[in-house]
Amino acid sequence: MLTKKELAAYCDNARENYLPHISIDCVVFGFHEGQLKVLILKMKNEGEYYLPGGFMLKREPIEMAANRILKERTGLDEIFLQQFHVFGDPERSKEHFEMYKDMLPAEENWFTNRFLTIGYYALVDFCDVNPTPDQFSAECIWCDLNDLPEFKLDHALILKTALDTLRLQLNYQPIGYNLMPKEFTMPELQKLYETILDKKLDRRNFQRRMLGFGILSRLESPRKGGAHKAPYLYSFDLKNYKAALTEGFKGGW
Amino acid sequence: MLTKKELAAYCDNARENYLPHISIDCVVFGFHEGQLKVLILKMKNEGEYYLPGGFMLKREPIEMAANRILKERTGLDEIFLQQFHVFGDPERSKEHFEMYKDMLPAEENWFTNRFLTIGYYALVDFCDVNPTPDQFSAECIWCDLNDLPEFKLDHALILKTALDTLRLQLNYQPIGYNLMPKEFTMPELQKLYETILDKKLDRRNFQRRMLGFGILSRLESPRKGGAHKAPYLYSFDLKNYKAALTEGFKGGW
DNA sequence: AATCATAGTGTATTGTTGACACAAGAGTAA
DNA sequence: TTACTCTTGTGTCAACAATACACTATGATT
Structure with missing residues (x-):
């Protein structure tokens, strides 16, 4: 006060x-x-x-x-x-x-x-x-x-x-570019979606769908040093990402 | 002025x-x-x-x-x-x-x-x-x-x-209750959608999808007096319509 | 070497969408 | 009356998308 x-x-x-x-x-x-x-x-x-x-x-x-x-x-x-x-x-x-x-x-x-x-x-x-x-x-x-x-x-x-x-x-636009670091793994991105939606998603189906949007680029080298199998790194393909932002994903008429 | x-x-x-x-x-x-x-x-x-x-x-x-x-x-x-x-x-x-x-x-x-x-x-x-x-x-x-x-x-x-x-x-909510008269035919409703979207839609697919939403009730008597086959009349099922308004249609995660 | 946790990938089933054709009713004109 | 035309009602098939689910691979830990 x-x-x-x-x-x-x-x-x-x-x-x-x-x-x-x-x-x-x-x-x-x-x-x-x-x-x-x-x-x-x-x-x-x-x-x-x-x-x-x-x-x-x-x-x-x-x-x-x-x-x-x-x-x-x-x-x-x-x-x-x-x-x-x-x-x-x-x-x-x-x-x-x-x-x-x-x-x-x-x-x-x-x-x-x-x-x-x-x-x-x-x-x-x-x-x-x-x-x-x-x-x-x-x-x-x-x-x-x-x-x-x-x-x-x-x-x-x-x-x-x-x-x-x-x-x-989330249903008609890409999201994540502004919430994730430059490089991230698919499980990390999935976690973001799950957190926003407060709901579990299937790993495999999530990946297929996400890749289907065509807004991700897979990087060469997987992340090192983790305690498990090294996951691939991805980054957003900014050109496609921006296009998807304005045009939206399908769904609808 | x-x-x-x-x-x-x-x-x-x-x-x-x-x-x-x-x-x-x-x-x-x-x-x-x-x-x-x-x-x-x-x-x-x-x-x-x-x-x-x-x-x-x-x-x-x-x-x-x-x-x-x-x-x-x-x-x-x-x-x-x-x-x-x-x-x-x-x-x-x-x-x-x-x-x-x-x-x-x-x-x-x-x-x-x-x-x-x-x-x-x-x-x-x-x-x-x-x-x-x-x-x-x-x-x-x-x-x-x-x-x-x-x-x-x-x-x-x-x-x-x-x-x-x-x-x-239009992609995630019902529409039409406020734009159509109380009773209307399926072709009339389709025309509304086509007009808003500025795009032709397939008659049969439109009807299937629309009925699938479960927000329409088919009335008993078809419209009389027209120069062609009498179309069925529909009205909105207000209960389901309102539910769809707040919950939205599917699509998404 | 066995185990564990996590990551990558494939497939069979089911559901949805899109394209399309034919039958039915109601007027019209011969 | 009959053929014609216009519009509506309905069914099917193929392509595609979504779901459910199982196995393999890798790296660290014991």
């Missing part, structure tokens, strides 16, 4: 630079050690958790704002970002309203305004991310999808909607 | 009642005589065309605002509505900015603000609609998708994005 003075300064700055009534919230997915992770912020106030988010500069394109916000939290540029929904329930920031309403008069109080928030989800390579808290938060951390805290505001809904969208997208 | 006085009155009212910087634009699809139609507004200014749209009351849920706007244009309540994208290019209302900037000083001038617009598409039964122009428009008319005028602002992009979304949706 900010002091009154800090709050006033923040609000002055916000009113000066940001579009009112509009915010952006981001669901950043990463994949590590066979687990799907989400980047979350733990506030300085004990036990308060949010998704990373922020506001849009007055003349800034939406996607650029989302990129800027994510760069601040992750250190990454050029993130795979997908707008997926606008959340605009008039009551969605009630908690903020209660929390901040006594600290500043309503006209000056940025946080007692109504906000529509534009939801983006991002897919990133876990290892590239350098989680960085913002001014309100004590920590920015990766959180396992199976071990989520209770979120403030409607951020649980935002996360769920993002995940649903991601799962749907 | 409004007079300066009318504009000032409109802006005063807008500032008083609406959330600034946010608008809603709607792509209303209807189906009539084998053609997919879109509801458009023809302005009083010669040759200016827009999609129906409006603003959001300060404490109004987004979807309610979209419903309200559409009720004013169509007379319909309880429309099938789907939010599909937010358009927020800072330059998107440049034309409005040019058009209105000399009429009122910027602080009072609602239309020279930047607006993000939330795109909704709607599917409606053509015959139920009573197209009604708004205060800025001379006519509200159904326009054939193959015969679209040049739109102002980014409304051509909004329409295209809506159509792309609709086509995508």
Whole structure:
């Protein structure tokens, strides 16, 4: 929680630079050690958790704002970002309203305004991310999808909607380029799919189908040093991958 | 175009009642005589065309605002509505900015603000609609998708994005309940799909697949009076239809 | 050398999709 | 009445995709 003075300064700055009534919230997915992770912020106030988010500069394109916000939290540029929904329930920031309403008069109080928030989800390579808290938060951390805290505001809904969208997208678009390291094995990629879908898949059928999409290149040398048979390494064929992204996989009419 | 006085009155009212910087634009699809139609507004200014749209009351849920706007244009309540994208290019209302900037000083001038617009598409039964122009428009008319005028602002992009979304949706959701009359024949439904997809489909395969979804009920009596073999009538099985809406059709993992 | 865990590959079965042909009903014109 | 035409209803076959499942290969461990 900010002091009154800090709050006033923040609000002055916000009113000066940001579009009112509009915010952006981001669901950043990463994949590590066979687990799907989400980047979350733990506030300085004990036990308060949010998704990373922020506001849009007055003349800034939406996607650029989302990129800027994510760069601040992750250190990454050029993130795979997908707008997926606008959340605009008039009551969605009630908690903020209660929390901040006594600290500043309503006209000056940025946080007692109504906000529509534009939801983006991002897919990133876990290892590239350098989680960085913002001014309100004590920590920015990766959180396992199976071990989520209770979120403030409607951020649980935002996360769920993002995940649903991601799962749907899996059916007609390639995925993984942004979540896997450059080189990976087929079992690793399968694990990603299984994790997103929360469902076991058949090894052989997965491989056949995946290869059928024609977006993978098998590399020369298998991975060494493992305790078992050395698996082949693959990388995405970026040309075909991008084509599949825009054209989508089959399915349908 | 409004007079300066009318504009000032409109802006005063807008500032008083609406959330600034946010608008809603709607792509209303209807189906009539084998053609997919879109509801458009023809302005009083010669040759200016827009999609129906409006603003959001300060404490109004987004979807309610979209419903309200559409009720004013169509007379319909309880429309099938789907939010599909937010358009927020800072330059998107440049034309409005040019058009209105000399009429009122910027602080009072609602239309020279930047607006993000939330795109909704709607599917409606053509015959139920009573197209009604708004205060800025001379006519509200159904326009054939193959015969679209040049739109102002980014409304051509909004329409295209809506159509792309609709086509995508066709692959994993049922559609038609909101576009067809209560009772219809299989060839009529097929025509709807063909029109949306802009592609011929095989009669027999279409029927097999459609029935396979289990969302149709065949009615007792075939349609009479036609000049040929009387086709069966179908209606949607609303229970299964709704289930399919939320769960989606198969396809995928 | 035997064992274990994991990786690579093939095949038989079943289900789905796409292409296609013929029969049936209803009006029309000789 | 009959032949014709238009449209609808239905069935089948072949190609392809998805599923289930089993064996072989490799490298580390004992």
